[in-house]
Amino acid sequence: MDTPRHWTTDIHTLFKAHHIALVSYVPDAGHTRLLNLCRADEGMRLVPLTTEEEGIALAAGAYLGGQRAALLMQSSGVGNCINMLSLVKTCSFPFLALVTMRGEWGEFNPWQVPMGQATPDVLRAMGVTVYRVTDAAAVHSTVEAATRFAFASYVPVAVLLSQSLLGSKSFGGK
Amino acid sequence: MTGQPTLNRRAVVQTLLRERGDLVVVAGLGATAWDVASVGDHPLDFPLWGAMGGAAMLGLGLALAQPARTVLVLTGDGEMLMGLGSLATIAAQRPRNLRVVVMDNQVYGETGRQPTHTALGTDLAAVALACGFPTARTLWEADGLEPLRTAVHQSDDLLFAVVKVAVTDEPMTLPPRDGAYLKHRLRGALLGPTALE
Known part of the structure; x- marks a missing residue:
């Protein structure tokens, strides 16, 4: 039997189909496979960021120049984005973020919990439409809907990739 | 060199943008955006009224999307x-068509002229070099302006410059502040009819 297609492959395929040329990120273990696929793709440029808000201004500039971008981050980075999301809202920029969640499903590290729990509310407070994926079978349809919505309707959209999808990070087997 | 900056910011911007051709200009919020508007509002300008800390990254996005254009972040x-x-993120990408020029008056001008960190020891050009910018310079005197203008327009590599400018009262020359308008105007100028796709 063939190994089932990994959901990160679905996202990479969607990025290509929707002409995402810039992929900026602050890394998370949950994004590793997708980042590797994008890095190996000559049609995409990876832009490592020092803080997540950089990716918002980068995406706005790219769109002004006719290119599409996506931002990958973990939920702790959403808090770093708050004021910069004003740029997206004020100018009606399309914006697509894929957020791997921490601080929810079986989290071991209590320091991840406050931002993880606040992530959907913080995004919505800044006008970002929030989609959530909890199982691998729904990744393709959800990310596709989010991408279409962002770029066709000029709105900010974040897809939250649940910890139940990613698996909880283990700390020495604890 | 240290001391009080003496260059006039409006004269500096006038020099840098003289015969600008198809130079794309991103202006950071506050006095720099007013300086750029004082030269004359231009369809290839993108003045920011907020998004503090984002001007250089917005310029990076533009520079990567439009490699045949020169993009100046002021x-x-x-x-x-x-x-x-x-600065670390930009240097890692090293877009050859991007220039970042900081108009450094060493104060937060819009909020009551509180000293910034550049008045308290931070050397932004040294920061840029340490981040990996291939060149960075700090100008205190007018004789460096023409060479900087030439470099901005003609260099074939990423560059960073700090221009030390005096704290002055200049006339308020405000650019348009409707973000959606500014977006459509610049996309229209860069992309033509495909801008509304």
Whole structure:
């Protein structure tokens, strides 16, 4: 039997189909496979960021120049984005973020919990439409809907990739 | 060299943008955006009224999307200080068509002229070099302006410059502030009829 297609492959395929040329990120273990696929793709440029808000201004500039971008981050980075999301809202920029969640499903590290729990509310407070994926079978349809919505309707959209999808990070087997 | 900056910011911007051709200009919020508007509002300008700390990254996005264009980010010291990490991000990409020029008056001008970190020891050009910018310079005197203008327009590599400018009262020359308008105007100028796709 063939190994089932990994959901990160679905996202990479969607990025290509929707002409995402810039992929900026602050890394998370949950994004590793997708980042590797994008890095190996000559049609995409990876832009490592020092803080997540950089990716918002980068995406706005790219769109002004006719290119599409996506931002990958973990939920702790959403808090770093708050004021910069004003740029997206004020100018009606399309914006697509894929957020791997921490601080929810079986989290071991209590320091991840406050931002993880606040992530959907913080995004919505800044006008970002929030989609959530909890199982691998729904990744393709959800990310596709989010991408279409962002770029066709000029709105900010974040897809939250649940910890139940990613698996909880283990700390020495604890 | 240290001391009080003496260059006039409006004269500096006038020099840098003289015969600008198809130069794309991102202006950081505050006095720098007013300086750019004082030369005359232009369809290839994108003045920011917020998004503090984002000017250089917005310029990076433009530069990567439009490799045949030269993109100049003109911003203030306070705005640049809020996005210091973006200097590392930009240097890692090394777009050859991007220039970042900081108009450094060493104060937060819009909020009561409180000293910024550049008045307290931070050397932004040294930061840019340490982040990996291939060149960075700090100008205190007018004789460096023409060479900087030439470099901005003709260099074939990423560059960073700090221009030390005096704290002055200049006439308020405000650019348009409707973000959606500014977006459509610049996309229209860069992309033509495909801008509304």
